[in-house]
Amino acid sequence: MKKRNGMVLSLLLIFALVFGSFGWQSTSLAKMKTSTESPVTVIKWDNELQEMDGFGGSFAFHKGGSIMRLEEPVRTKILDLLFSQENGIGLSIVRSMIGDGGISDWGNEHYDGPTDTILPSPEEYVWENPDWDKEEFDQYQIWIMNEAKKRGVDTFLSTAWSAPAWMKQNSSVIDNGTAPNKLREDMYQEYADYLAAYVEGYKEHFDLDITHISPANEPDFSGGYSSSLWTPQELNTFVRDFMGPTFEERDIPADIVLGESVGFNEEFALPALNDPITNEYVDVVAAHAYTGLENGGTEPDPEAFHQTQELGKTIWQTEYMNQGSNKQTFEHNTITDGLRYANLIGNMFEETGANAYFWWWPAANNGADGSDLIRLVNDGSDRGIAPTENGQFRIFKRFYTFGNYSRFIQPGYQMIEADKHPAEDIMVTAYKDPQTDNFTIVAVNNSDQNQEITFDLEGFPGDAEAVIPYRTSASENLEKLDAVETNDNKFSMELRESSVTTFIPKQFELPALPDMKDVFSSYVAAENDGQSSGLQTMESKAGDKVITNVRDGSYIKYTNVNFADGSASGQADKRGILSMNATVAPIAGGTIEVRLDDPENGKVVGTMEVPRNGNPNDWKTVSTMIDTNSTDGANGFHDLYLVFTNDNHSNKKMFNVKEFQFSDEVIE
Template identity: 60%
Template sequence: MRKSFGVIASILLCFCLISGTIGLPSAQARSSVSAIDWNAELQHVDGFGGSGAFHKAGSIMRLPEPVRTKILDMIFSQEKGIGITIVRNMVGDGGTWGSKEYDGPTDTIEPEPGVFVWDDPEWETKKNNFDKYQIWFMNEAKKRGVTTFMSTVWSPPAWMKTNNSVLGKGNGKLKPEHYQDFADYLAEYVLGYKKHFDLDISYISIANEPGLAPNYSGCVWTPEEMNLFIRDYLGPTFKARNVPAKIVMPEDMSFSEEYALPALNDPVTVNYIDVVAAHAYGIGTDVPAFPVSAEKGKTIWQTEYMNQGAERQTYENNTITDALRYANLIGNMFDITGISAYFWWWPAANNGADGSDLIRLANDGSNQAIKPTENGLFRVFKRYYAFGNYSRFVRPGYVMIGAEKHPVDDVMITAYKDPNTGNFAIVAINNSTAKRKITFELNHFPDRVKEVVPYRTSPNENLKKLDYVKVSGNSFTVDLRGSSVTTFIPKAFELPALEDMKDVFSTYEAEENDGQSKGLVTHKDDAGKSHLANVRNGDYIKYGNVNFADGSANGTVEKRQILSMNAHVASLHGGTIEVRLDDPEDGKVVGTMTVPTLNDPGRWVTVSTMIDTNPEDGAYGFHDMYLVFKGKSKEQLFYVDAFTFGDGIESP
């Protein structure tokens, strides 16, 4: 048996998580207070976004039904998913990425000077294939209520650039003699997409990461060049031609306003800029302010981020640890930076590693650079649900309002309201592994709120809708579960529970199951941690609708279809734990954990097994999962605390 330090650390972290419950306070408990003031209005909210750029919308479009509709609903539907409200597109440049044989070029509206695609006499027969993935994606978003579309330029067409290529190589720049051509190009893009596709492009960003010269589509700009282009060309052109799209800049790779300062400090340019946007790559725990943008009254967006780099492609970076990281980052950006919108990179896509997506579309194992092939399976990471703790409830048109952010050091509170309806959302993050009792005071709220509805993401819950919490005297008190993100909204505006879809990135608390044998009882240890006791031969617990996807805990190539399972137990007479699929007696056994005889109920140990993930009858796709307990003794076999998955304890 070979265990890595990372796997052991992950297991220890999962098993040390202490569960709390939402409920009313006990007489002995003392709560900390977060006062939330309805009248303390801060910035407006534009929404939460994601992209289908680089043909990644095609990953979803190629899916068979009903999976395709399910994924689209999970992305865009507020009722059935996390309700993303902004789509970020790529302005096609005519260049290629990946394989010409499969994906072809990113379509440009002006393939050569002065020639637009819709001037072609055969345009009506050709337009259905023009930019087909992104246009399909936008239309599917529209069906689910999305009205905000942002389009970003990675590169102008090659003929406009110094290197005659859409790639960033050689520090390719826009030629000064083509500044007006490029301004007209962007105006035509917005007006043409409305005329020919009935799509309203709400925002145009002139450059993606302008300080970078990548080996894919890109264009290098200095801050001074961006200022000049917007001031003397793009701004006047949009004004003269009544282009309705708002101007976004600079979308620098680093989360800073530095690249925008020349434009913001120019008395002419500043009036053309609507949104100051930046990406968050390289950001740590310190979130910066954008003081000049705020002083100038500009809207601020974070428009791209993901888990980038080999060190971020691990199993641990798809669990609650990662979810809490992003929940804190989003809350801090709203509070400290004053953002109005937060974007993930690809909400769902077929990729070579897990870090790019909220939902990873599994593939058939072929060379995805040559021909991406989705197999209809998908992996949902914990960050999807934590992102949804904001995006599903904090909607366009909301306003952030003042709240006591840290009633205790390891808890963060932010709050948002709909000034038109009286709806609101309070997002509470508990970074401690122990529960925290918090009282929320609702000051100056317009109507007397009688009950709130909590929706919680925790180690073993995925945006789970919980029981109502009563509000008394304009306040309510709850125990925030350890390592959790909980969103509270008024009962009058409650949303339905999401489908109970489990995954291999969660902790499975033994006592919080979907069904169990008679006779099993819940006990608590001296620290108040719950576990199942009275386990005897033949007993079992059930977890329904577990998504094993392609049987991988870690999506990287070297870890493909490797899955292990761990149980945290205290042994009496010992025995085994069988992992069965779909039936406790006749279901396929895909793993067996041996619990040694220790006769020591106070000694907790971890036992493990590799899981059979073969596509025919193994842990592959969706299954009900049964943990069946076996042993020779008629007495109690062991206590069971929790189960976790991992990316391998031995060579498969």
């Protein structure tokens, strides 16, 4: 009896100790949870900032023709990818070039100019000539504007690179070195009438409403293509005394855009802004972003548009791209480049109050990947204007990160206040549609670690019960993810490393974009589109999901991979050069076959040898060059299979697999 009582007392003592310890531990865990709660960004519905005018791009220098010449269904696919909010990134502004006619040294030489002018000589406008070929006139730009209209675009900016040659001091639309590359002062009124007639004529003859017009593209640049120099004071004089009054007298509906200098600042519009007469005529202050950016080209000077902001004027960034040979590399088409532009766009909106952001050529056939969001591949022929399009295209990561904004922020939205940096390397900006209560939150994770962030939707309408994330990362292209429920107008989400995630309310969800993969993405083994039986997924020591239990004959599959012309880098000397790297942890070792379209009978376009007798936690990189021949190689669209084999067909575990990446070189 005493023994039993002793046991009971011992059990009670143990219970008390455990209970007491449990109580202490619970308190500690509660404190730990509180101290490690995810960082919070508070987004304030009622703290309204600038109105958004949208996102755009240019099709100057015949680039609309690059799309127009494509055969169906590729032509429609490209147009939808650019302008459709349902099936693409929803661009909402088209920037066109006011044609200068291309006559160099008036009456003597001919320069293959970018497009037709409405006034090729002082005598008459083209539509006054009975022999005028309306169908051929400026056909590429007119076609692309009409295609954009069909997809909901109603904002059209037309910019003059140069006046016609006969109005210029050097009788040329380019810098020919004979005289200043400038408009003659005695032609200021002629030029103002010319710009007014352009707006009137495009409405009358093509039913196109030019909503915005800019008299000078890059007035601080003079070169071997259409260009014209202006000083800031000359622009002020021209708009104040000629263009503004002419537009007012003729009731021209287009808003006047001024500036468009090479650098992102208000310098070339400042005299006009400070002139009380000119100021009334100027609607938009615009600039390009080729200079004036800091921190690797992602941060503008917050004071760059100080006077513009003081006056409450609209600010547009109307041209930028990856310029220079050092930017025409494989890396500048990957998520590294995509993150750069995601940061730049958000910073421009938040720091300078910009209302619109433009890419240079959204889609084009040219010789430099960095100029485009979508590169239309050509056949290398010489047509005088550009080589012939072959129907293939390359979509870069910046297309998708640009789309993380442009697809979900439409004209009329307002930027609203958000805690921009709730954690290191995180950037959050937010926007709302005051008409519908739709909203858009864009979160950029610049770190190499996943980070959970809580979004506190202060003052938001109460019917946002869930949000839909759309994510672009190294392995995802505006991927539509599962809905995230809100609780008390808050939600939390782990932002994937090196990613851009856009959140919109579930009641306004948009469909997933058409599934297209590319050579600029990484391929996470555990996120494949299909795999053979027996393969397993586990978490590595570093927290990554990896494929294990790899045996002879097993495989994983990725659907609809766009190899285009099989190039990692589109430069002429790199065409057709493509490699693949695999991150593996060897066990018994073996071979990875890169096959197209079928795991057993598909063409083998590369082979990677995995070392034998390794450590399953010791990750290595193995590589192979890829056969990209246009007959049966990795060229165009294919399903991609990674097939795992060994020499003796044994059933041993061969290796673990983390991910695959394309490149333009083999990693030794």
